[in-house]
Amino acid sequence: xxxxxxxxxxxxxxxxxxxxxxxxxxxxxxxxxxxxxxxxxxxxxxxxxxxxxxxxxxxxxxxxxxxxxxxxxxxxxxxxxxxxxxxxxxxxxxxxxxxxxxxxxxxxxxxxxxxxxxxxxxxxxxxxxxxxxxxxxxxxxxxxxxxxxxxxxxxxxxxxxxxxxxxxxxxxxxxxxxxxxxxxxxxxxxxxxxxxxxxxxxxxxxxxxxxxxxxxxxxxxxxxxxxxxxxxxxxxxxxxxxxxxxxxxxxxxxxxxxxxxxxxxxxxxxxxxxxxxxxxxxxxxxxxxxxxxxxxxx
Numbered sequence: 001x002x003x004x005x006x007x008x009x010x011x012x013x014x015x016x017x018x019x020x021x022x023x024x025x026x027x028x029x030x031x032x033x034x035x036x037x038x039x040x041x042x043x044x045x046x047x048x049x050x051x052x053x054x055x056x057x058x059x060x061x062x063x064x065x066x067x068x069x070x071x072x073x074x075x076x077x078x079x080x081x082x083x084x085x086x087x088x089x090x091x092x093x094x095x096x097x098x099x100x101x102x103x104x105x106x107x108x109x110x111x112x113x114x115x116x117x118x119x120x121x122x123x124x125x126x127x128x129x130x131x132x133x134x135x136x137x138x139x140x141x142x143x144x145x146x147x148x149x150x151x152x153x154x155x156x157x158x159x160x161x162x163x164x165x166x167x168x169x170x171x172x173x174x175x176x177x178x179x180x181x182x183x184x185x186x187x188x189x190x191x192x193x194x195x196x197x198x199x200x201x202x203x204x205x206x207x208x209x210x211x212x213x214x215x216x217x218x219x220x221x222x223x224x225x226x227x228x229x230x231x232x233x234x235x236x237x238x239x240x241x242x243x244x245x246x247x248x249x250x251x252x253x254x255x256x257x258x259x260x261x262x263x264x265x266x267x268x269x270x271x272x273x274x275x276x277x278x279x280x281x282x283x284x285x286x287x288x289x290x291x292x293x294x295x296x297x298x
Contacts, residue, residue, distance in 0.1 A: 005038040010182035013171055014190060017183075020168045025143035028163060028171065029062065032136060035174045036065035039129070042179040043079055043092065044072065063140055066133045080131075088134030092177060129177040132170040139167035195280035206247040206275035218248060218272050225252035225271040245270040253277075259286035 012031035016024055037059050040048040047068060049057045060068070073082045073090055083089040142161045175183045210218060231241045240255040243266055250273075255266025257279070263286035267279045 005034040006180045006182040007186075009035040009038065009174070009180055010186035013168075013175070013183060014186045016163075016168050017172060020163050020165070024163050025146040028139060028167070029143050029147060031171055032139070032174075033059070033062045033065075035171070035177075035180055036062055036069075038179040039092065039131075039174065039177045040065055040068060042177070044068075044076075063137065066131075066137055069131055070133050083130075086132075088132070090131045090133060091128035092131060093128055094176075094178065130170075130173040132173065135166055135170040139163060139170070142167070191280070192284065195278060195284070198278065199281045202276050203247055206245075206270065206273040210248050210273045213273075218250065221272040222248075222250040222252045225250070225254070228271055229254040240264060240266045245273060245275055247275040248273040259283045261286040261290060263289050265289070 009031045012027045013035075015027055016031065020028070037048045040060075048059055048065065050060050050064075052058050069080060069090055069092070070088075072080045078093070080090050080092045083091060142163055145160065172183065175181060213221075225242055229242050230236075230239065232239045238258075240258055242251050243253040243255065244251055245253040248270060250270070252272040253266060253268065253270045253275075255268040257267055259265040259267070259279075259282040261283070265282045265286045267277050267282040269276045
């Protein structure tokens with residue numbers, strides 16, 4: 001259940017991080033509620049729920065969970081503390097906070113980092129999770145009228161209020177909590193899926209090009225590829241030789257560079273079918289090769 005909540009939070013939060021301007025209210029509420037339920041369940045197990053009719057229990061809505069965190073600053077200050085210079089912002093201590101006995105006022109913010117396989121190692125997580133109760137409650141004032149098809153009573157004229165970037169930033173900051181820590185993985189998955197989809201389109205287009213030019217023209221282009229490719233030279237000894245194209249199978253893939261692990265996986269273009277491999281795909285293939293080598297050694 002905890003993993004599902006973190007996953008739901010991450011999927012919705014990453015979408016909002018990319019674009020929060022288009023019918024984002026339901027997505028925001030789903031991300032916020034799942035994140036808060038996960039955090040409260042981790043810190044105060046059972047208090048994320050409330051009783052209902054016929055003995056049934058339900059998870060509390062986001063507004064009640066935010067009020068609970070505000071209340072816990074008085075009841076359990078060893079777990080959550082109010083930021084001194086921001087009266088409606090709270091910091092939930094991390095599992096290793098006792099190793100660094102830092103004053104709250106010295107760390108008024110905790111930001112979630114997003115990085116993944118294609119963009120390097122993720123930055124260390126902060127020791128506290130910033131819960132901007134005031135901003136998140138304000139965000140709910142924006143989302144609720146839209147979600148429930150109500151008139152926005154706060155708006156007397158003009159356009160109704162919309163989610164702002166500060167609301168999304170407050171949502172993203174929740175990822176620092178150990179019950180979540182999910183944004184980096186989701187960001188990586190979305191980036192990898194996008195790269196794979198683009199690569200599939202490149203392969204399809206290259207296959208169509210190969211069919212269109214015919215076998216004789218493909219052979220002619222392959223023979224000319226060596227003259228068109230600038231491989232290792234005294235000025236650039238690290239450049240790659242022509243490689244086999246995974247679409248047309250000619251030794252005609254001309255690399256502009258290679259993968260970040262230096263596994264000799266090039267990114268560039270085939271001089272026969274014009275298949276283009278992106279740096280992201282080259283890095284993914286290099287990691288597969290590295291994993292296969294490690295598996296073979298073991």
